[in-house]
Amino acid sequence: xxxxxxxxxxxxxxxxxxxxxxxxxxxxxxxxxxxxxxxxxxxxxxxxxxxxxxxxxxxxxxxxxxxxxxxxxxxxxxxxxxxxxxxxxxxxxxxxxxxxxxxxxxxxxxxxxxxxxxxxxxxxxxxxxxxxxxxxxxxxxxxxxxxxxxxxxxxxxxxxxxxxxxxxxxxxxxxxxxxxxxxxxxxxxxxxxxxxxxxxxxxxxxxxxxxxxxxxxxxxxxxxxxxxxxxxxxxxxxxxxxxxxxxxxxxxxxxxxxxxxxxxxxxxxxxxxxxxxxxxxxxxxxxxxxxxxxxxxxxxxxxxxxxxxxxxxxxxxxxxxxxxxxxxxxxxxxxxxxxxxxxxxxxxxxxxxxxxxxxxxxxxxxxxxxxxxxxxxxxxxxxxxxxxxxxxxxxxxxxxxxxxxxxxxxxxxxxxxxxxxxxxxxxxxxxxxxxxxxxxxxxxxxxxxxxxxxxxxxxxxxxxxxxxxxxxxxxxxxxxxxxxxxxxxxxxxxxxxxxxxxxxxxxxxxxxxxxxxxxxxxxxxxxxxxxxxxxxxxxxxxxxxxxxxxxxxxx
Numbered sequence: 001x002x003x004x005x006x007x008x009x010x011x012x013x014x015x016x017x018x019x020x021x022x023x024x025x026x027x028x029x030x031x032x033x034x035x036x037x038x039x040x041x042x043x044x045x046x047x048x049x050x051x052x053x054x055x056x057x058x059x060x061x062x063x064x065x066x067x068x069x070x071x072x073x074x075x076x077x078x079x080x081x082x083x084x085x086x087x088x089x090x091x092x093x094x095x096x097x098x099x100x101x102x103x104x105x106x107x108x109x110x111x112x113x114x115x116x117x118x119x120x121x122x123x124x125x126x127x128x129x130x131x132x133x134x135x136x137x138x139x140x141x142x143x144x145x146x147x148x149x150x151x152x153x154x155x156x157x158x159x160x161x162x163x164x165x166x167x168x169x170x171x172x173x174x175x176x177x178x179x180x181x182x183x184x185x186x187x188x189x190x191x192x193x194x195x196x197x198x199x200x201x202x203x204x205x206x207x208x209x210x211x212x213x214x215x216x217x218x219x220x221x222x223x224x225x226x227x228x229x230x231x232x233x234x235x236x237x238x239x240x241x242x243x244x245x246x247x248x249x250x251x252x253x254x255x256x257x258x259x260x261x262x263x264x265x266x267x268x269x270x271x272x273x274x275x276x277x278x279x280x281x282x283x284x285x286x287x288x289x290x291x292x293x294x295x296x297x298x299x300x301x302x303x304x305x306x307x308x309x310x311x312x313x314x315x316x317x318x319x320x321x322x323x324x325x326x327x328x329x330x331x332x333x334x335x336x337x338x339x340x341x342x343x344x345x346x347x348x349x350x351x352x353x354x355x356x357x358x359x360x361x362x363x364x365x366x367x368x369x370x371x372x373x374x375x376x377x378x379x380x381x382x383x384x385x386x387x388x389x390x391x392x393x394x395x396x397x398x399x400x401x402x403x404x405x406x407x408x409x410x411x412x413x414x415x416x417x418x419x420x421x422x423x424x425x426x427x428x429x430x431x432x433x434x435x436x437x438x439x440x441x442x443x444x445x446x447x448x449x450x451x452x453x454x455x456x457x458x459x460x461x462x463x464x465x466x467x468x469x470x471x472x473x474x475x476x477x478x479x480x481x482x483x484x485x486x487x488x489x490x491x492x493x494x495x496x497x498x499x500x501x502x503x504x505x506x507x508x509x510x511x512x513x514x515x516x517x518x519x520x521x522x523x524x525x526x527x528x529x530x531x532x533x534x535x536x537x538x539x540x541x542x543x544x545x546x547x548x549x550x551x552x553x554x555x
Contacts, residue, residue: 089265093271125196126181197242241499247265323499338479355523361511362379379407381399422451422518
């Protein structure tokens with residue numbers, strides 16, 4: 001190869017790399033594992049920024065250990081499409097370990113910073129340290145001479161850049177890395193990558209944490225936008241209540257493509273499962289085929305799929321279905337086994353028992369419905385009966401995303417209909433203090449009296465349902481056939497605690513926690529009066545028995 005051919009090849013490499021993220025990935029050394037594992041960060045006492053411990057000496061990285069695969073090309077096309085679309089919105093769901101962060105949080109930002117001089121980018125994650133790790137990898141790319149040579153401006157890392165979480169190139173492009181809850185006010189972005197906004201299952205199961213992340217995304221990240229800012233959200237699906245689940249439509253079922261979401265935006269969604277379950281699989285696989293067979297052996301995937309204690313891990317992190325179809329805590333098959341027919345006459349086999357003591361529970365949503373905010377919770381009321389054997393029978397239900405006064409009136413209507421003479425529970429603490437007085441006032445106004453009681457608030461949602469779950473597993477809780485509300489309660493219980501809504505589960509938890517205060521139904525002993533002729537010997541003898549039971553007679 002002569003010098004002219006070498007020059008032409010080099011120019012072709014540069015032009016292709018500048019035009020395509022896939023070509024860019026082949027033109028540079030993509031950083032993988034750091035070669036200085038003992039290098040640690042320290043915080044600058046003045047600025048508070050993360051610094052290299054060895055001043056001026058960057059981390060060195062080994063190249064990634066595998067060549068580009070089909071799903072890598074699909075991801076990079078998706079990332080580039082998002083970045084080049086004015087106000088582009090992209091969601092990328094992938095199993096752990098398949099390169100989504102390498103291509104989305106590292107390769108994509110470094111390419112964009114070179115392609116668009118003066119661009120300002122943000123890389124956000126659940127913790128500043130994780131975002132800074134990706135920032136360091138981006139900076140490693142930007143230091144490389146092969147990277148600098150691609151672009152006409154020949155961007156280099158500014159000599160005074162010591163901070164890992166906020167640095168710039170000589171072309172004016174900047175990158176800031178931060179935890180999504182750390183606060184990023186004062187910065188404006190041309191593009192933002194949100195990579196793994198949820199740290200673990202504990203955070204994903206916490207409504208408080210999920211609400212904070214969503215509110216920070218809406219109120220801080222989205223408001224940092226320049227006119228055409230794009231956003232790329234990368235994650236595994238921990239829960240239906242995670243950041244992606246709070247944006248996607250309620251009926252989202254794992255499909256890829258352009259999807260109109262609840263925030264009013266069109267999001268370009270790429271959902272890749274470890275094992276293909278859809279006929280419209282983006283990778284064109286057949287049902288049952290696994291991802292990346294040239295790198296991960298089938299045994300790698302089966303170690304999660306076939307582990308009975310990792311059903312949720314497989315369903316959520318690997319299949320992007322936050323809740324397994326068979327159930328996480330509550331098993332659908334077990335719930336279905338104890339159904340009863342509500343249309344049969346009372347006391348008939350497979351119908352309701354003839355005698356029940358009525359109980360109820362309510363879960364009130366105190367958050368207001370706000371335009372542009374996260375989907376509000378439901379207020380729910382459940383009516384149960386306990387028979388003489390101590391078994392529970394779900395009788396009626398009400399639910400709605402409504403204001404407090406409407407949900408209280410719905411409670412009053414159920415109370416008038418079922419006339420519970422036993423107890424009706426709701427949660428104590430803030431709920432009881434905020435709406436308890438209003439409920440009691442309405443009972444006096446309408447002369448509808450119910451024995452209301454509050455149970456202590458509990459943070460651990462799984463523990464709230466322990467007693468109810470135990471009764472279900474023992475076969476002592478019955479729900480009706482042919483009632484849409486019962487099917488909905490089943491769906492929520494099966495998805496718990498990974499489902500988008502858990503208010504119906506909270507009602508069931510209150511019923512379970514009230515078990516020790518419940519009394520089985522009283523079934524009177526009925527004895528038929530014998531047909532006796534008055535004043536006969538048998539009539540006299542029957543009426544003179546001293547041990548005759550005091551019972552109610554029927555003819």
